[in-house]
Amino acid sequence: MGKVRIKNSKFFGTVSMPPSKSAAHRAIICAALARGKSTIFPVDFSNDIKATTECMKFLGADIEFDGEKLTVDGTNVFKKKNVVLDCGESGSTLRFLIPVCAAGGVNAVFLGHGKLPERPIGIYLECLPEKNVECRTKGGLPLEISGQLKSGIYEIAGNVSSQFITGLLLALPLLDSDSEIILTTELQSSSYIDMTTDIMHQFGVDVERTERGWRISGNQSYKPQSFKVEGDWSQAAFFMTAAALGGKIEIDNLDINSHQGDKECMEIYKKFGAGIKESKKSIIIEKNKLLGIEINAGNIPDMVPALAVTAALAEGVTVIKGAERLRIKECDRLAAMADGLSRLGADIKETNDGFVITGVKSLHGGEVEGYNDHRVVMSLAVAGAFANGDVVISDMESINKSYPKFFEDYRKLGGIADVDVGE
Numbered sequence: 001m002g003k004v005r006i007k008n009s010k011f012f013g014t015v016s017m018p019p020s021k022s023a024a025h026r027a028i029i030c031a032a033l034a035r036g037k038s039t040i041f042p043v044d045f046s047n048d049i050k051a052t053t054e055c056m057k058f059l060g061a062d063i064e065f066d067g068e069k070l071t072v073d074g075t076n077v078f079k080k081k082n083v084v085l086d087c088g089e090s091g092s093t094l095r096f097l098i099p100v101c102a103a104g105g106v107n108a109v110f111l112g113h114g115k116l117p118e119r120p121i122g123i124y125l126e127c128l129p130e131k132n133v134e135c136r137t138k139g140g141l142p143l144e145i146s147g148q149l150k151s152g153i154y155e156i157a158g159n160v161s162s163q164f165i166t167g168l169l170l171a172l173p174l175l176d177s178d179s180e181i182i183l184t185t186e187l188q189s190s191s192y193i194d195m196t197t198d199i200m201h202q203f204g205v206d207v208e209r210t211e212r213g214w215r216i217s218g219n220q221s222y223k224p225q226s227f228k229v230e231g232d233w234s235q236a237a238f239f240m241t242a243a244a245l246g247g248k249i250e251i252d253n254l255d256i257n258s259h260q261g262d263k264e265c266m267e268i269y270k271k272f273g274a275g276i277k278e279s280k281k282s283i284i285i286e287k288n289k290l291l292g293i294e295i296n297a298g299n300i301p302d303m304v305p306a307l308a309v310t311a312a313l314a315e316g317v318t319v320i321k322g323a324e325r326l327r328i329k330e331c332d333r334l335a336a337m338a339d340g341l342s343r344l345g346a347d348i349k350e351t352n353d354g355f356v357i358t359g360v361k362s363l364h365g366g367e368v369e370g371y372n373d374h375r376v377v378m379s380l381a382v383a384g385a386f387a388n389g390d391v392v393i394s395d396m397e398s399i400n401k402s403y404p405k406f407f408e409d410y411r412k413l414g415g416i417a418d419v420d421v422g423e
Contacts, residue, residue: 002420006405008383011247011413017231020042021066021402025052025092026196027227029100029170029202032061036224038203042068047401047422048346052089054074055097058083064313069218074222078104080264087141089114089330089401094141097146098124099171100147104134110143112225114372115330117141123164127154147423151177158187159313161325166196172219173205181213188298191261194306198259202227223386234262236283236377236402242413243285245273245313245386249413252282265303268295273350290329292359294318297323304354305379308337311357313386319352330401331371340368344387365389374401381407385415396420 019042029052031178043049045065053070057063060076085101087094094110098121101108112119117140125135128145131152136144147384154168160198172179187193197214231253243249256263256278263416266283270276271293278282282353292314297304297421304323311318326333338350343366347358365387372395384391396419401407407417410414 002396003188004393004420005418006381006383006391007039007416008387009383009385009416011239011242011249011415013202014250015063015413017233017236017251018403018405020227020232020260021046021048021194022092022195022232022234022260023098023199024049024229026166026170026199026227027169028052028072028203029096030199030222031057031061031224031227032059032077033100033170033174034074034203034222034224034273036075037071038224040070040072041228042193042402043070044068046404047088048090048092051086051090051093052096053084055087055093056099058085059101059104078106081105082107082378084109086111087116088112089117089162090164091116091119095121096159096167098168098383099128099144099149102145102147102406103171103174105148107146108141108144110141110145112141119328120160123156123160126239127156148259149175151175151179154179154181155184156181157185158183159185160317160406162189169196169200169207169214169216172216173200173207173218175218177218179216179218180210181216183213184269186200191259191260193309195259199227223279230258233260234302235267235406237262237265237303238382238406239413240265240274240285241306241310241379242382242385242415244272244287244290244310245382246287247414248284248286250282251283251302254282256280261299262303264300265307268293268303268308272310290314293316294319296321297354301325302375303342305333305337305375306382307356308341308348308357308416309379309383311349311355312341312359312363312383314359316359317392318355318357318359320357321322321351322353324353330373330398331376333373333376334371336369336371336376337379338372340376342409344383344391346372363387365391367392368394370395372398374398374403378403378406381417383408
């Protein structure tokens, strides 16, 4: 993979966030499960979204691309009963579609790349065989499933990835009888479940929240819709960090009332001391004196890499905890960020579930690893802009997983990034 060279710079101007990857995944699947034509717009064709789109096509959906708009016709979904689905590196694609395929009675083989074959799927290996679905795996991917999923009671831990719960919520309304999901532990990342049920509702399918989980009526049908995808809060954190450390940026195409859990990062930047003004569709964030804080990242683990960069240059000590799930992402993000920021002169200590970071006055140049992880690369690119010397980051193509135009937007705001500088 190529490298990117980052030079010291400041950030000013306006940037529009790309469409939410989380919302687009869900909308594409709901549209493909509907009988008739839906439109989904705008869609940013990151590698993860391409994976979901291609998998739904293999399941029988007719999907056409027109600029940033998708037209999806699910009339023929599930008519193919034997498929091989390549989920790329997308955990959402894999975890959403395993129970969806089982609900459709599809015999499916799931493949993946990068770290995806090693990422946990054990929740399904425990609950699906109890409901008439045979799962064959040597551990991780490839995974082969067969059998028709049965309705009933599904007991599932709430402190694992919410993607497992979303997958079941998408699938269970398709079954003949009613089902119930019962949480055996406290729920984390609840906002992403709210996003799922909200998008399902927009496509004509409803679930009922209960004291211990959700009750799902069977024999429901997804209905075709015209669905507008909101902007992505998870990508906003990189530019919030850039502005808070040195500049002034208006970040638009953001819904202040969004169900996206990563919207919480706005309140965290306020706690750091960043100057923030907000409206219905945008926020303005600018440089201010930043002070170390304590962050529980249990509901926003994906924000930790960008928050760690902010903490590295904030005065005092920042403690980030509750982020143990980052060890099983595209890489071990806790180890990756500790390594990268340490190489640039940050005072960062890795813990079991986060960091203890003591702010320094400045970073220095150096060469760091991107670990083939989009969020690591983008976070270190922001850190590099505040280093006294060039910073070279490997694996710069990994941004295509979620935000292909990141460096284009980075440069529009004043960042200096020489992309693909070679070995």
